[in-house]
Amino acid sequence: MSGLTVRDLRVVFDGFVAVDGVDLEVPAGDVRFVIGPNGAGKTTLIDAITGLVRATGSVTFDDHALLGRKVHRIARLGVGRTFQTAAVFEELTVLQNLDIAAGWSRHPLSLLRARGQVPSSVAEALTTVGLSAVRDELAGTLAHGQKQWLEIGMLLVQDAKLLLLDEPVAGMSQSERDATGDLLGRLAADRTVLVIEHDMDFLRRFARTVTVMHAGKVLSEGTVAEVQADPRVQEVYLGHAPSASEVA
CATH class of the missing domain: 3.40.50.300 (P-loop containing nucleotide triphosphate hydrolases)
Known part of the structure; x- marks a missing residue:
């Protein structure tokens, strides 16, 4: 590269x-x-x-x-970028935010159902940005720093x-x-x-x-x-x- x-x-x-x-x-x-x-x-x-x-x-x-x-x-x-104010979907979970960014969900309702298996790229992003323990928490409840890390994670699952x-x-x-x-x-x-x-x-x-x-x-x-x-x-x-x- x-x-x-x-x-x-x-x-x-x-x-x-x-x-x-x-x-x-x-x-x-x-x-x-x-x-x-x-x-x-x-x-x-x-x-x-x-x-x-x-x-x-x-x-x-x-x-x-x-x-x-x-x-x-x-x-x-x-090429991926973040903004001064984190652009995340606060009403969705950390995992759902990453799913949207990765583009795997083919229907909006699938975001609301529990996932049987987390794709490897999403699991890797969760680990990299340190959010594995809060993957099922709503993004809106995260601390300020965690929201920034989630936004970075959303870029990682897009392979930026x-x-x-x-x-x-x-x-x-x-x-x-x-x-x-x-x-x-x-x-x-x-x-x-x-x-x-x-x-x-x-x-x-x-x-x-x-x-x-x-x-x-x-x-x-x-x-x-x-x-x-x-x-x-x-x-x-x-x-x-x-x-x-x-x-x-």
Whole structure:
């Protein structure tokens, strides 16, 4: 499996350039964090990759060109994304949510009946995201973090190989953030993961590489240490060039 390649990506809304010539290379197996101030173009970037907004340039994943395709066709090529608010069916159980995502149910009433055997891909997803013990609970009763994990599980049963996660730990407790960070590492064993995030502590603990965006452009890229040491990044986040005490 090859990774994600973005070249000269541009998104313009009524004359406003939201994403301005972004180049991005995320190799298979990476856990890439994309950070930046509000309005930097982070979410618009993944909206463009997944076909939710029109863009120019080129985006390829696993040697498939994505730009210009319909959203559902991009998903069928193994590209999955989550949103800042988990998109799950709260009135259905965890298992039923995964069944819907997997597309096995041929009739809506079958979702309401007990399943004699759980498909292997669903069972594997339940284990991966840590929800096996609550598989028969209504999704609406889950804790905030569990809803986010369920949404990721719904992508796994669709065999998504590129996961685009939009602020996955927003609103989570510390234990939920830790569990999510561990989950990202497991997902990257055979997938490519791109995370939009604002939580700097979470980034320092779990990012493998970091891309910093500012005003629609890529400002800096590298390891966590390299990005933190970049004076341009420090100036964007501090509002001025770093002093000797701030660098220390």
